[in-house]
Amino acid sequence: MFKKVxxxxxxxxxxxxxxxxxxxxxxxTADAKGESEALLPIPKIESYKTADDFKIGLICxxxxxxxxxxxxxxxxxxxxxAYGLTDDQVLIATGIGxxxxxxxxAAEFANKGCKIVFAxxxxxxTFMAQAAKEFPNVQFCHATGTSSLxxxxxxxxxxxxxxxxxxxxxxxxxxxxxxxxxxIKEGKIKEEEAVIGYVGAFTYAEVISGMTSxxxxxxxxxxxxxxxxxxxxxxxxxxxxQEAAQSLITTDKCVLISQHADSLGAPTACELAGVPNVSYxxxxxxxxxxxFLISSAINWSVYFxxxxxxxxxxxxxxxxxxxGVNEGSVVLSGINLDAxxxxxxxxxxxxxxxxxxxxxxxxxxxxxxVNGSTLTEYKADVDGDFTGETNVIHDGYFDESNAxxxxxxxxxxxxxxxxxxINVNYGD
Amino acid sequence: MIDGNVIVSFISRAVLQGTPLLLGSTGExxxxxxxxxxxxxxxxxxxxxxxxxIGGFFYQNSVSxxxxxxxxxxxxLCCLAGSLLVxxxxxxxxxxxxxxxxxxxxxxxxxxxxxxNFFGGSLIKITGSAxxxxxxxxxxxxxxxxxxxxSKLGWFGELFLNYGFMVYLAVIIALVASYILKHTxxxxxxxxxxxxxxxxxxxxxxxTAYKYFATCIGGMIAGLGGLYYVIDYSxxxxxxxxxxxxxxxxxxxxxxxxxxxxxSILGSYLFGALYILPNYTSVSLQSLPLFEMLPYVVTVVVxxxxxxxxxxxxxxxxxxxxxxxxxxx
Numbered sequence: 001m002f003k004k005v006x007x008x009x010x011x012x013x014x015x016x017x018x019x020x021x022x023x024x025x026x027x028x029t030a031d032a033k034g035e036s037e038a039l040l041p042i043p044k045i046e047s048y049k050t051a052d053d054f055k056i057g058l059i060c061x062x063x064x065x066x067x068x069x070x071x072x073x074x075x076x077x078x079x080x081x082a083y084g085l086t087d088d089q090v091l092i093a094t095g096i097g098x099x100x101x102x103x104x105x106a107a108e109f110a111n112k113g114c115k116i117v118f119a120x121x122x123x124x125x126t127f128m129a130q131a132a133k134e135f136p137n138v139q140f141c142h143a144t145g146t147s148s149l150x151x152x153x154x155x156x157x158x159x160x161x162x163x164x165x166x167x168x169x170x171x172x173x174x175x176x177x178x179x180x181x182x183x184i185k186e187g188k189i190k191e192e193e194a195v196i197g198y199v200g201a202f203t204y205a206e207v208i209s210g211m212t213s214x215x216x217x218x219x220x221x222x223x224x225x226x227x228x229x230x231x232x233x234x235x236x237x238x239x240x241x242q243e244a245a246q247s248l249i250t251t252d253k254c255v256l257i258s259q260h261a262d263s264l265g266a267p268t269a270c271e272l273a274g275v276p277n278v279s280y281x282x283x284x285x286x287x288x289x290x291x292f293l294i295s296s297a298i299n300w301s302v303y304f305x306x307x308x309x310x311x312x313x314x315x316x317x318x319x320x321x322x323x324g325v326n327e328g329s330v331v332l333s334g335i336n337l338d339a340x341x342x343x344x345x346x347x348x349x350x351x352x353x354x355x356x357x358x359x360x361x362x363x364x365x366x367x368x369x370v371n372g373s374t375l376t377e378y379k380a381d382v383d384g385d386f387t388g389e390t391n392v393i394h395d396g397y398f399d400e401s402n403a404x405x406x407x408x409x410x411x412x413x414x415x416x417x418x419x420x421x422i423n424v425n426y427g428d
Numbered sequence: 429m430i431d432g433n434v435i436v437s438f439i440s441r442a443v444l445q446g447t448p449l450l451l452g453s454t455g456e457x458x459x460x461x462x463x464x465x466x467x468x469x470x471x472x473x474x475x476x477x478x479x480x481x482i483g484g485f486f487y488q489n490s491v492s493x494x495x496x497x498x499x500x501x502x503x504x505l506c507c508l509a510g511s512l513l514v515x516x517x518x519x520x521x522x523x524x525x526x527x528x529x530x531x532x533x534x535x536x537x538x539x540x541x542x543x544x545n546f547f548g549g550s551l552i553k554i555t556g557s558a559x560x561x562x563x564x565x566x567x568x569x570x571x572x573x574x575x576x577x578x579s580k581l582g583w584f585g586e587l588f589l590n591y592g593f594m595v596y597l598a599v600i601i602a603l604v605a606s607y608i609l610k611h612t613x614x615x616x617x618x619x620x621x622x623x624x625x626x627x628x629x630x631x632x633x634x635x636t637a638y639k640y641f642a643t644c645i646g647g648m649i650a651g652l653g654g655l656y657y658v659i660d661y662s663x664x665x666x667x668x669x670x671x672x673x674x675x676x677x678x679x680x681x682x683x684x685x686x687x688x689x690x691x692s693i694l695g696s697y698l699f700g701a702l703y704i705l706p707n708y709t710s711v712s713l714q715s716l717p718l719f720e721m722l723p724y725v726v727t728v729v730v731x732x733x734x735x736x737x738x739x740x741x742x743x744x745x746x747x748x749x750x751x752x753x754x755x756x757x
Contacts (some may be wrong), residue, residue: 065549065560065668076557203713230707233716238662238670239703243441246709250437264561264665269563272663282559287665289565297558423706424713 033337035285035292036390039348040171040325040332042299046081055089056304057109059102062323063094066236067262067281072143074122075300079308098123106131110138115311118304126328132158139317141307143300144206144308146384146409148319158338159317161303162408164324164401166213168296170362171332171348173217173276175294175340177274180222182341189255191224197254198229199244199367201261203424209233209400209410210260213362214278215419220367221347223249227419228252232261241265252422276339283333293340294348295333303331322401322408325355363398368416381409436583438701438708443595444661446700448473450598451653452678453685453692454605459646460682461609462639463622464522465749467533469641469650470675473542476651477658479510484567484659484736485551499570503655511651514540515644523639526751535547537675545668546554552668568664596658599693601649606690618642620743625752633750654679680727686742699723733757 008139058076060069073092080090091114093105099185102124110115110131118141119128123146131153132140142148143161148160188314196218200207215227230252242265248254250271258278259266264287270277271288279288279295302323310317323329335344354360365375378398379388392399392406399405415421452473459466466472483506488494518536521527552560571592578589609615620628621638629635657674658666677699684693684699702722711719734742 063549065552067543067559068561070558158752168644217563231713233713236669237672238665238667239445239672242662243445243707244705246437246441247704251431251434251708262661264559264667268663268665282557284559286563286565287561287663423710423716 011288035283036337036345038332038334039294039308039345040300040330040352042078042331043328045078045301045305046310048083048305048309048310050085050089053113054085054308055091055109055112055114055311056085056116056118056245056308057091057093057106057112057114057121058095059096059105059109059124060092060094061096061116061124065363068235069120071281071298072300074117075282076118076304078301079204079304095362096409098127100127102127103130104142107134109127110135114138116307117140118307127414129155129158129217133368134317137214139307139311144409146382146407149407150383153319155321157309159319159321160403160408161321162354162401162403162410163298163300163303163329164322165296165298165330166209166362166400166410166412167325168298168330168332169210169213170220171219171294171351172258172280172294173214173219174221174347174351175274175335175344176258176278177218177221178224178341178344178347179256179293179339180225183255184222184224193253193255194222194225195252195254196225197245197248197252197257198227199241199248199259199266200229200231201235202233203231203413204423205410205413207260207413208381209412210280211258211420212368212412212414212416214258215416216342216362216367217351219418225418228254229419229421230423232360234261236262238265238268242269245269246273249275279333285333285336289336289338291339292336294335294344295384297331297333302327318403320403320408322403325352326358328360361397363391363400363412365396365398368418370416372417374412380406380416382406382411430585434708436586438704440586441704442592442697442701443591444700445703446696446698447471447595447598448653448657448661448674449678450602450692450698451656451680452650452675453681453696454598454602454689455648455650455653456682457646457685457687457689457692458609458618458649458681459570459606459617459643460748461615461622461689461745462642463625463745463747463750463752464519464639464643465529465533466515466536466643466646467530467679468514468518468536468540468547469533469647470673470680471543471649472511472518472535472647473540473654473678474544474658474671475514475540475654476507476511476648476670476731477654478547478666479651480504480507481564481657481658482506482547482551482727484564484664485562487563488566488650494566494570496573497610499567503571503659504566504652507516507651507655508648511647511654512644513545515647516640517644518647519640521644522751526753529749529751541669544671548666548668551666561665564659564664564666566664568659571659572663592656592660594652594660598656599651602689602693605649606688609689619745622747625747627756629752629754634700635754639752650675650678677723680724683744684727684730686730687744698726702726 062069064070064073097263106117108324120143123143128140128142128250132155145160152158183189220226232240245266246269256276267277267288270291277291285292380392381388381389484503521532522529578585592738617633625635633690685695706719
């Protein structure tokens with residue numbers, strides 16, 4: 001009994017000592033400079049008068065607490081507010097799986113009088129196509145899909161859309177490259193130690209296209225940069241992403257991390273380890289006040305405006321559509337003034353101007369090699385049958401996400417020199 | 429050649445990953461020793477986490493400069509209160525109303541996860557953040573204080589001293605629980621209730637009181653596991669569903685530890701190590717699911733081994749999962 005009392009007492013004493021010993025050490029970030037204004041802000045939406053009976057329905061895989069879906073919901077809400085649409089005119093369904101529920105919800109929205117039904121997840125596509133065939137007078141739009149120009153090219157009211165997010169990733173990559181240069185200059189790392197770590201969800205073209213554009217952005221300013229990639233096999237797993245980022249830092253000696261997976265796992269690992277992080281989907285500054293650099297995201301409002309105006313004006317609109325920096329579909333957060341290298345804003349502004357002028361191609365084939373040689377031809381899978389059939393290299397660059405010629409969803413799936421995949425076996 | 433730093437980092441990551449499992453399984457062991465099979469542990473851990481987050485969130489946002497003592501005590505007390513409340517619901521249903529324990533437990537898990545996501549989502553709405561998460565960085569900082577000289581002691585410091593206080597608290601709780609269960613009168617009576625409530629009742633032990641007491645204490649300890657995960661491991665970042673399926677691992681760990689909290693210390697660090705193992709090897713993406721099932725495979729192996737050896741002290745409490753009806757004696 002005495003021992004029990006003693007151990008309980010000891011535990012209590014330790015706890016109190018801990019509490020009191022460190023009492024009142026506050027936030028050290030009081031004199032921090034914080035985050036700058038957005039480098040590429042969400043464009044202002046002009047007001048617009050729709051028909052009184054106009055309705056749009058949005059089908060989401062998860063709810064607004066998922067980073068991915070929140071991006072769609074917030075975008076539609078911005079349009080709703082600017083256009084003065086009522087709650088009856090904007091219907092949002094959350095938690096709709098990539099199964100028959102998607103068809104049921106799409107049909108329900110069509111029956112309720114929606115002129116447009118939009119679904120946000122890749123796996124929704126077959127069910128959207130099914131509904132599109134049944135309701136020919138309703139426009140069915142689908143983000144990230146691949147079939148509207150191919151398998152479902154005869155279904156006139158089925159549309160796909162995506163954004164040239166690789167342009168945003170490239171800009172974010174510039175911030176990373178300049179940070180690496182700063183670390184080299186300060187003698188923290190040697191040139192050959194400029195290793196970036198990347199936490200990817202899956203080995204899909206969407207992820208590979210994003211990471212490669214990010215890497216090319218970094219290498220455009222820091223030529224010695226290399227990149228190591230760990231895949232988690234999941235779009236959203238906080239601790240898996242955190243552990244993957246952590247082992248990139250400790251095991252693979254990466255000195256800067258970025259990610260394409262939806263949780264805050266990687267930014268958290270970076271903040272704990274004091275390693276700079278380039279985020280995605282929106283600013284994560286408050287989770288990484290000392291390590292967050294910049295974030296890129298897709299602004300879906302532009303596409304929502306495009307389809308709402310087209311339908312209200314009785315115009316047909318593109319079967320497949322892709323917006324970039326020019327259209328306002330790609331946005332950048334502010335930069336962390338306490339972590340980014342000097343000149344980051346200026347360098348990114350230059351790149352943005354070049355994108356707007358159409359003079360900068362991210363996948364310029366003179367800027368990267370594959371197995372030591374420059375690509376002159378690459379047969380990509382653009383029709384979604386998992387075999388490459390269409391050459392997408394012309395005029396000296398890989399023409400990614402060309403919605404009018406190929407398709408909007410990314411098809412860049414090449415492992416270029418300088419990028420090492422750590423936990424995936426290709427070739428078998 | 430294997431880098432020494434990588435090994436040290438691997439072990440310390442395993443400890444960090446294992447700690448929520450240790451708190452969860454210690455809580456569940458205490459509960460099960462009273463004959464209550466609480467499958468609501470994942471939900472209770474979730475509720476504990478969000479309760480602490482709610483307390484911490486309002487405290488952090490109400491002051492310009494957080495006081496470390498309060499930043500620890502407020503989330504801790506909120507977490508204990510939240511998990512106590514849910515444990516009381518479970519106890520009332522299963523002990524007083526004698527509802528089926530499996531069904532009640534599963535319902536509590538669904539309920540707890542729902543509570544967590546509902547309040548988590550609501551708080552995120554308050555912040556109006558474009559990326560849906562909450563950041564309690566000042567609270568996390570208070571929880572993660574380490575001894576000032578820990579970082580100066582090289583690998584020894586990183587391996588043994590470089591953790592927030594909850595890691596040590598989890599070990600202390602497990603050791604104290606182990607001692608109480610094995611060596612004290614209180615523990616003996618609790619075990620008696622779990623083995624044969626009728627006999628215990630005949631011996632004058634208040635079965636209902638013990639069951640309530642053990643379930644509530646166990647739930648509160650498990651709740652701390654949820655709080656640790658959000659505040660310490662995730663550095664104060666709450667995202668909905670971020671906690672994952674740790675609660676079920678904690679329940680599997682009870683079997684692995686053959687109902688001994690001291691064994692659970694080793695077990696939870698082993699489970700933590702298995703969880704992070706893929707990151708320290710270059711396995712292909714396709715075989716990741718094989719790694720993820722390792723903790724469960726290990727549990728099945730332990731179950732088989734224990735069953736073959738047929739030692740009575742390794743078996744679960746005899747009346748585990750059964751309601752006690754005094755009238756049926």
